[in-house]
Amino acid sequence: MPIERRAFLTGIAAAGASSLVRPAAEAEAAAAVEEQIAAKPKYKYTKPVIDAHIHWYPPEFVNLIEKEGASYGVKDIKRNKNGELECIIPGNHPYLPLAVFRHEMTDEDIVLKDMDERHLDMSTLTQTNPHVLWAPPEFAAKLARAINDASSALCVKYPKRFTAAITLPVQDVNLALEELERGRKLPGMKAVNFPENVSGKNIDDKSLWPIYERVEALNLPIFLHNLDPISERLVEKDYSMMNVLGNPFEATIAATALVLGGVMDAFPKLDVYFPHAGGFFPFVTPRIDWGMGNAAYDPRGRKGWFQNIKQPRASDYRRRFHYDLILHDPMLSRMLIDLVGVDRVVCGTDFPQIMAIMKPVEYVEAIPNITAREREMILCENPARLLRL
Numbered sequence: 124m125p126i127e128r129r130a131f132l133t134g135i136a137a138a139g140a141s142s143l144v145r146p147a148a149e150a151e152a153a154a155a156v157e158e159q160i161a162a163k164p165k166y167k168y169t170k171p172v173i174d175a176h177i178h179w180y181p182p183e184f185v186n187l188i189e190k191e192g193a194s195y196g197v198k199d200i201k202r203n204k205n206g207e208l209e210c211i212i213p214g215n216h217p218y219l220p221l222a223v224f225r226h227e228m229t230d231e232d233i234v235l236k237d238m239d240e241r242h243l244d245m246s247t248l249t250q251t252n253p254h255v256l257w258a259p260p261e262f263a264a265k266l267a268r269a270i271n272d273a274s275s276a277l278c279v280k281y282p283k284r285f286t287a288a289i290t291l292p293v294q295d296v297n298l299a300l301e302e303l304e305r306g307r308k309l310p311g312m313k314a315v316n317f318p319e320n321v322s323g324k325n326i327d328d329k330s331l332w333p334i335y336e337r338v339e340a341l342n343l344p345i346f347l348h349n350l351d352p353i354s355e356r357l358v359e360k361d362y363s364m365m366n367v368l369g370n371p372f373e374a375t376i377a378a379t380a381l382v383l384g385g386v387m388d389a390f391p392k393l394d395v396y397f398p399h400a401g402g403f404f405p406f407v408t409p410r411i412d413w414g415m416g417n418a419a420y421d422p423r424g425r426k427g428w429f430q431n432i433k434q435p436r437a438s439d440y441r442r443r444f445h446y447d448l449i450l451h452d453p454m455l456s457r458m459l460i461d462l463v464g465v466d467r468v469v470c471g472t473d474f475p476q477i478m479a480i481m482k483p484v485e486y487v488e489a490i491p492n493i494t495a496r497e498r499e500m501i502l503c504e505n506p507a508r509l510l511r512l
Contacts, residue, residue, distance in 0.1 A: 243483070
């Protein structure tokens with residue numbers, strides 16, 4: 124086989140092209156990795172194992188939607204046979220228009236039981252779809268207060284098991300700043316829950332900068348989450364790429380916008396934590412570097428498309444972010460560690476969503492050539508440092 128052809132195929136494999144038919148030896152190796160992930164943890168950890176990315180809908184939030192949502196466009200509000208609230212939330216929710224608030228995200232006893240089964244000591248409570256962005260600002264602020272108060276109460280009840288991120292009505296910056304000031308004083312609130320777009324607007328938009336300025340001053344990390352990800356051409360009548368591609372694509376756009384839009388330069392002490400391991404961003408920065416150095420790509424010159432970026436390369440910003448575990452292949456997580464540094468990779472799983480890393484400890488232990496020091500950093504030390512614990 125020519126060297127060029129061999130290198131090309133090796134590159135595809137390294138990029139995780141799991142749709143290719145694997146040779147028998149590679150299939151056996153993959154099966155061994157999957158078996159290792161499914162196995163019980165091999166090692167003991169002397170520090171708390173923390174999942175910094177799980178999802179929780181406080182019953183108070185769910186009840187508020189049930190009681191008052193109809194006045195703000197929520198439709199078909201009902202309880203299913205399991206007693207879970209179902210409704211259709213206004214706005215663009217490309218997975219399904221129906222929101223189901225499952226018990227595994229609303230019942231604290233189930234959440235705790237799942238944590239024990241997943242070998243976790245602590246979790247950080249965050250919100251994803253439907254969040255509060257769909258609601259008019261005043262009702263969104265009321266929903267955010269319900270989430271934050273209830274999340275803080277759970278942190279007080281179980282101080283060694285939970286921390287939480289502050290949910291903000293970011294569609295109204297003034298209301299968001301008000302809730303940030305209130306929420307930061309609540310016990311257990313250690314981060315700020317933030318969407319990867321605001322009603323289709325990229326999050327480098329200057330209107331959001333007062334929030335970043337205050338968050339940085341408060342020394343709180345921003346935990347990003349996908350809401351209403353890009354949908355054009357991802358949903359067809361007989362299949363959907365929305366979940367498998369939409370969420371990592373949304374993270375890629377958000378990270379790139381924060382860099383090229385100048386946010387990371389304007390707020391040099393701001394910590395940002397990405398779901399879905401930052402999508403393609405850690406791996407696409409060399410392409411952006413190439414564009415930055417190629418005048419033909421930017422006919423307006425260095426002061427054109429890249430005028431907001433201060434560092435000479437986009438790759439210089441990879442270590443400005445933190446990344447969770449959601450790559451679904453320990454070999455890719457090894458590549459991420461080598462690209463951004465082990466101190467930037469933080470245990471986070473998206474549990475209990477369908478694309479979650481269900482067994483984070485086992486997953487980390489299956490990363491190729493992982494050292495004891497790296498395991499403890501990813502599972503214990505990095506999330507604790509990010510959360511200022």
